[in-house]
Amino acid sequence: MPLRFLTSGESHGPTLTAILEGMPAGLPLSPDDINPDLARRQGIRRGDPGGRLESRPYIGASPRMKLERDTATLVGGVMAGVTIGAPIALQVQNLDHAKWRGKAVEPMTVPRPGHADLTGAVKYGYSDLRMSLERASARETTARVAVGAVCRKFLAQFGVRVGSYVTEIGGVAAALGEMPLEERIGRALDSEMGCPDEAASLAMHDRVQQIMQDKDTLGGVFEVAALGLPPGLGSHVHWDRRLSGRLAQAMLSIHAMKGVEIGEAFANAKRTGTEVHDEIVLGDRRQTTDDDLAFIAHRSSFIVRKTNRAGGLEGGITTGQPIILRVAMKPISTTLNPLMSVDLATGEPAATEYERSDFCAVPRAGVIGEAMACFVLADALLEKLGGDSLGEMLPRFEALRQMRLEDVPMLNESQVFWP
Numbered sequence: 001m002p003l004r005f006l007t008s009g010e011s012h013g014p015t016l017t018a019i020l021e022g023m024p025a026g027l028p029l030s031p032d033d034i035n036p037d038l039a040r041r042q043g044i045r046r047g048d049p050g051g052r053l054e055s056r057p058y059i060g061a062s063p064r065m066k067l068e069r070d071t072a073t074l075v076g077g078v079m080a081g082v083t084i085g086a087p088i089a090l091q092v093q094n095l096d097h098a099k100w101r102g103k104a105v106e107p108m109t110v111p112r113p114g115h116a117d118l119t120g121a122v123k124y125g126y127s128d129l130r131m132s133l134e135r136a137s138a139r140e141t142t143a144r145v146a147v148g149a150v151c152r153k154f155l156a157q158f159g160v161r162v163g164s165y166v167t168e169i170g171g172v173a174a175a176l177g178e179m180p181l182e183e184r185i186g187r188a189l190d191s192e193m194g195c196p197d198e199a200a201s202l203a204m205h206d207r208v209q210q211i212m213q214d215k216d217t218l219g220g221v222f223e224v225a226a227l228g229l230p231p232g233l234g235s236h237v238h239w240d241r242r243l244s245g246r247l248a249q250a251m252l253s254i255h256a257m258k259g260v261e262i263g264e265a266f267a268n269a270k271r272t273g274t275e276v277h278d279e280i281v282l283g284d285r286r287q288t289t290d291d292d293l294a295f296i297a298h299r300s301s302f303i304v305r306k307t308n309r310a311g312g313l314e315g316g317i318t319t320g321q322p323i324i325l326r327v328a329m330k331p332i333s334t335t336l337n338p339l340m341s342v343d344l345a346t347g348e349p350a351a352t353e354y355e356r357s358d359f360c361a362v363p364r365a366g367v368i369g370e371a372m373a374c375f376v377l378a379d380a381l382l383e384k385l386g387g388d389s390l391g392e393m394l395p396r397f398e399a400l401r402q403m404r405l406e407d408v409p410m411l412n413e414s415q416v417f418w419p
């Protein structure tokens with residue numbers, strides 16, 4: 001798998017760093033390609049009045065989000081505004097670091113249920129749980145979003161778009177019906193709660209306001225959609241090449257994400273096979289829903305699907321229809337109302353202590369899901385097309401788009417048999 005990345009940095013350390021290796025040469029890249037996604041991760045909406053500095057993140061976000069001004073610095077892999085094929089190094093400063101620098105802080109010894117405090121301390125032998133939480137904090141996803149933005153720019157060269165929207169917060173669900181994916185994504189960009197259904201968004205706002213008064217926290221569900229993908233990314237031939245598994249792993253690697261569904265997976269589990277599977281029909285490419293690549297040219301016609309209950313993947317390979325991932329986030333584990341725990345310093349029962357925290361981070365989580373999806377899809381596209389520069393890849397992509405099924409040489413024209 002040609003693309004990989006590493007991140008480094010702690011929540012209140014000086015800097016977050018990411019290195020992305022395997023990005024081809026020739027991609028125009030500047031911080032302006034990255035900063036809008038970083039702003040979205042902070043909970044700042046498109047067109048917020050006054051731009052970033054005066055913007056107020058949505059209700060339920062930690063006050064930290066008002067303090068940070070996340071912007072990326074490109075410190076490697078880019079010259080004269082284009083990638084050179086070398087590892088791309090990115091940095092984002094933690095402004096909050098200034099407040100903590102040189103300050104003696106009491107050790108934290110009461111682990112919060114639901115966080116990485118206890119598991120991290122047991123594994124690494126920490127006596128101060130801050131060593132767990134500093135790296136386990138979702139602040140790390142700032143670096144991932146920066147990497148994802150580079151991958152998004154790469155995918156855009158091939159017409160691939162990735163977006164997200166919130167469908168549920170604390171049991172308040174959006175009613176999206178047949179709303180096209182592009183519209184869902186566009187409306188979410190303008191919505192405080194990242195939700196395309198205005199009425200639900202207001203109800204979600206109220207639900208979060210209430211939970212803050214109750215000194216509790218909430219989770220929810222968001223969907224990530226990828227449009228414009230060609231058929232044939234990923235593979236059925238080996239477990240770790242299945243794109244379905246790779247995308248699921250990427251989603252579950254995000255802090256607090258505990259479930260992922262591809263297409264209508266859980267609803268499909270209640271239906272019959274003939275109710276579920278997306279029939280393959282000959283037709284006009286215009287019949288396809290939502291996207292223009294969900295067709296395969298064959299003889300004088302097109303092979304198309306009328307439905308997309310599979311969520312754009314069959315056999316771990318893209319069908320050419322939109323990929324749809326539904327991701328479940330658990331409620332935030334730092335709660336104002338304490339939970340019972342054990343003080344590791346005394347061995348006595350103890351209540352958890354509160355530190356500044358999100359009450360609900362679902363509206364910010366979608367952009368992190370997008371970033372991880374962009375990375376996996378860019379990796380899969382690179383695998384499919386090969387190449388060291390964008391100039392090499394673009395003609396190959398065009399050839400893929402023009403491909404007709406009958407022109408693909410078959411390995412063996414005769415009947416399959418086992419020797």
Ligand SMILES: Cc1cc2nc3c(=O)[nH]c(=O)nc-3n(C[C@H](O)[C@H](O)[C@H](O)COP(=O)(O)O)c2cc1C
Nearest residue numbers: 115116136137138255256332333334357358361364
């Ligand atoms: C965008 C985002 C913001 C988060 N903010 C907080 C937070 O303010 N407080 C907190 O306790 N957990 C927060 N979390 C969740 C923790 O990082 C997560 O629960 C913890 O790392 C333990 O990992 P796990 O939940 O995957 O087991 C956040 C997660 C995301 C994705």
